[in-house]
Amino acid sequence: MRIGLVQMSMEFANPDNNYKKAEELIRLAAKENPDTIVLPETWNTGVFPVENIKELCDKNGKQTIELFSYLSKELNVNIIAGSVVNEKEGEIYNTSYIFNKKGECIAEYDKTHLFSFMHEDDYFKKGNRVTTFELDGVKCGVIICYDIRFLELVRTLALQGIKILFVVAQWPVSRIKHWEILNEARAIENQIFVACVNSCGTAGETIYGGHSALINPWGETIAKASYEEEIITGDFDMKIFDKIRNTINVYNDRRTDLYR
Numbered sequence: 001m002r003i004g005l006v007q008m009s010m011e012f013a014n015p016d017n018n019y020k021k022a023e024e025l026i027r028l029a030a031k032e033n034p035d036t037i038v039l040p041e042t043w044n045t046g047v048f049p050v051e052n053i054k055e056l057c058d059k060n061g062k063q064t065i066e067l068f069s070y071l072s073k074e075l076n077v078n079i080i081a082g083s084v085v086n087e088k089e090g091e092i093y094n095t096s097y098i099f100n101k102k103g104e105c106i107a108e109y110d111k112t113h114l115f116s117f118m119h120e121d122d123y124f125k126k127g128n129r130v131t132t133f134e135l136d137g138v139k140c141g142v143i144i145c146y147d148i149r150f151l152e153l154v155r156t157l158a159l160q161g162i163k164i165l166f167v168v169a170q171w172p173v174s175r176i177k178h179w180e181i182l183n184e185a186r187a188i189e190n191q192i193f194v195a196c197v198n199s200c201g202t203a204g205e206t207i208y209g210g211h212s213a214l215i216n217p218w219g220e221t222i223a224k225a226s227y228e229e230e231i232i233t234g235d236f237d238m239k240i241f242d243k244i245r246n247t248i249n250v251y252n253d254r255r256t257d258l259y260r
């Protein structure tokens with residue numbers, strides 16, 4: 001599967017411009033003929049939370065679903081639409097929507113671990129379920145930013161059989177080392193591909209650190225971005241699973257009598 005990561009900088013609290021820009025960047029990314037294109041976290045508002053967040057956010061994913069159903073079908077590409085700030089039944093969620101090449105919205109995931117250090121939990125409601133879906137016959141999962149610190153969540157997805165983990169984030173440059181190590185570790189320990197996309201530029205007072213990457217189940221980097229706005233593309237070769245799991249087979253060697 002060929003993957004394109006859109007490392008985007010967004011305009012703070014300006015969804016109209018951010019939707020236009022996301023469309024332009026998706027069209028640009030599509031020129032490399034990827035099977036799947038991925039956007040970063042909360043690119044519609046460039047949150048961190050602002051007071052008028054309820055006016056700025058999407059409503060039940062309407063604007064997001066309209067745009068990406070159309071684009072994914074027209075461009076014949078799967079789209080992981082990063083995540084958007086999204087109102088559902090009066091509550092605000094950090095929601096990721098997933099589209100297949102036919103333009104169908106096949107899955108949605110609400111961020112389950114809210115970043116209390118930055119008071120995300122004062123504004124957002126937690127999602128309550130893990131999400132898997134199939135793209136071109138490959139089982140995948142998606143998580144959002146702070147979720148990557150919770151190895152149990154990724155192991156749960158891995159035990160459900162995902163082969164690719166998509167991580168969408170707005171991760172600050174000040175902790176970019178953690179971002180790099182956590183993504184590599186989740187790939188190695190679970191023997192899965194990781195496609196992690198971060199934003200760049202600034203939102204409020206925070207500088208986001210880029211370093212989006214495509215990592216294989218052996219922990220090797222297939223493609224990596226730097227700090228600036230950039231699109232990177234690379235190929236995930238699914239044949240690698242046989243090679244790895246026939247050598248170090250952590251799934252066979254797990255001690256489920258001691259832990260789950």
Ligand SMILES: O=C(O)CCC(=O)C(=O)O
Binds near residue numbers: 144146147171178
């Ligand atoms: O865990 C971190 O250091 C960053 C997390 C974060 O910025 C977020 O989840 O929004």
